[in-house]
Amino acid sequence: MTPIYLDHSATTPTDPRVVQAMLPYFTEIYGNASSAHCYGRNAEHAIETAREIIASVLKCQPKEIIFTSGGSESDNLAVRGAAWYARQKGKGTHLITTPIEHGAIGKTIEQLANLQGFERTILPVDRFGRVSVQDFQAACRPGTTLASIMYANNEVGTIQPISELAAIAHEHGALFHTDAVQAAGQLSLDVNQLGVDLLSISGHKFYGPKGVGALYIRDGVDITPAQTGGSHERGLRAGTQNTPLIVGLAEALRLAYEELETRTTHYRRLRDQLIGGVLATIPNARLSGHGSQRLPAHASFVFENIYSGTLVSLLDEQDIAASAASACKTGNPEPSSVLLALGYDRDTAACSLRLTVGTQTKASDIDYTVKTLAAAIKTLIRKPEGQAVVA
Ligand SMILES: Cc1ncc(COP(=O)(O)O)c(C=O)c1O
CATH class of the missing domain: 3.40.640.10 (Type I PLP-dependent aspartate aminotransferase-like (Major domain))
Structure with missing residues (x-):
């Protein structure tokens, strides 16, 4: 794939x-x-x-x-x-x-x-x-x-x-x-x-x-x-x-x-599918940034207690190219300065994920991503402290 x-x-x-x-x-x-x-x-x-x-x-x-x-x-x-x-x-x-x-x-x-x-x-x-x-x-x-x-x-x-x-x-x-x-x-x-x-x-x-x-x-x-x-x-x-x-x-x-109209309609549909799917299926997920005043192609989240770097690597193994909003090295998560400025605490600001859709993204890609993300987070939450989960 x-x-x-x-x-x-x-x-x-x-x-x-x-x-x-x-x-x-x-x-x-x-x-x-x-x-x-x-x-x-x-x-x-x-x-x-x-x-x-x-x-x-x-x-x-x-x-x-x-x-x-x-x-x-x-x-x-x-x-x-x-x-x-x-x-x-x-x-x-x-x-x-x-x-x-x-x-x-x-x-x-x-x-x-x-x-x-x-x-x-x-x-x-x-x-x-x-x-x-x-x-x-x-x-x-x-x-x-x-x-x-x-x-x-x-x-x-x-x-x-x-x-x-x-x-x-x-x-x-x-x-x-x-x-x-x-x-x-x-x-x-x-x-x-x-x-x-x-x-x-x-x-x-x-x-x-x-x-x-x-x-x-x-x-x-x-x-x-x-x-x-x-x-x-x-x-x-x-x-x-x-x-x-x-x-x-x-x-x-x-x-x-x-092609602005066609492209942004497509982006918005997928972005909303993604945000809706993530918030409905992942209990510790929060949308970061603004609910409505946000870019049509942009979804970003924080997942309480899940380090960005770990999550991005896990998604990569499952064939999903995502991004931590912060520069995050495994074992040494750096909080995102943007999330700190938004008032998130240091631990939460190291737990961000950015997913941005494009012209070639399909609804089935979003379905797969939501399912895979939910499963990845379940696995990470179950792992003992120190491996992937922040106390
Ligand atoms: C908001 C913003 N400004 C500036 C830049 C830098 O652009 P470039 O990569 O073309 O130097 C970026 C790139 O990520 C960006 O997101």
């Missing part, structure tokens, strides 16, 4: 249609887009077409899209670039974020604070992973230059009230960045409805290739480049553009939004 893949938040397979679109750009249209001959012009044309396609999904202008090597780089560039530029202009050094951001935001802001003297406010989140609009309002102050709050969380799937938060940031003269890496392919990316100034996406989360992403930068917003060199990407991201990957990114995004 082909193992059942339920880890689409980690990455997705590249859609064969996307691979087909990319292929000519490896071997035929291989010019450097900066070159002044026909090979270069053909590559440049492909890149500019890709920029237009992405802009049409984000409802922005093509020049507002910068290509990067993925979500991490887009996040780094947004935060460093906006923070540095604002400080250089004497606008202030205060940054606002949350404790549940991906490391590409969290660690970047930590570094700006520790090495370069930026001030930061890390807003709390509630039990379901939501930021309070009132807390955000209270945290904005003179000298606040940037807030970075993710659109949807990777571990618990919770969606934030981005447009409300962005409007408040603007009332205080601050820029608003959102990490939309998990949201892309599942939620609207209309930057005007969202009201954001900067937004990050990554190809491999919506059936595109790995190692390519984009950053939306609203026209009129200035940032300082974080990677210097050539004047590619309007001087904001040095490095020869990767034409095949950029073409793949655009084709994957185009397909994701052309």
Whole structure:
């Protein structure tokens, strides 16, 4: 049997249609887009077409899209670039974020604070992973230059009230960045409805290739480049553009939004089947994250007293590819910092499981997963303390 893949938040397979679109750009249209001959012009044309396609999904202008090597780089560039530029202009050094951001935001802001003297406010989140609009309002102050709050969380799937938060940031003269890496392919990316100034996406989360992403930068917003060199990407991201990957990114995004309705209906049906099945059959299961404000393809749980690492290995043996929301080594379970921020105690925060469905997932896969998970948990509960079960 082909193992059942339920880890689409980690990455997705590249859609064969996307691979087909990319292929000519490896071997035929291989010019450097900066070159002044026909090979270069053909590559440049492909890149500019890709920029237009992405802009049409984000409802922005093509020049507002910068290509990067993925979500991490887009996040780094947004935060460093906006923070540095604002400080250089004497606008202030205060940054606002949350404790549940991906490391590409969290660690970047930590570094700006520790090495370069930026001030930061890390807003709390509630039990379901939501930021309070009132807390955000209270945290904005003179000298606040940037807030970075993710659109949807990777571990618990919770969606934030981005447009409300962005409007408040603007009332205080601050820029608003959102990490939309998990949201892309599942939620609207209309930057005007969202009201954001900067937004990050990554190809491999919506059936595109790995190692390519984009950053939306609203026209009129200035940032300082974080990677210097050539004047590619309007001087904001040095490095020869990767034409095949950029073409793949655009084709994957185009397909994701052309098929959004069908895909998200399919995701929701399977996700609800999964959540319903798990909560009905496994007595110590709890849903983590928000009940309704969550990504269509995302289910996440905590199973009291069952370490994530043990459970993921057991499921792997049963041909189910799942993910612990935390980095968890057998015998030394590290609690998930996201679950800690949601208020779970350390033991429970080491007992998480994330199951994320995709376009190829079938209802029978979910039936098998619920049955197998229930049996695995029964076995683990019966095992003597110290082997698999936490006291
Ligand atoms: C919310 C979020 N932001 C950023 C990233 C980093 O994206 P990439 O893997 O493209 O660097 C991820 C990847 O898991 C993510 O989930």
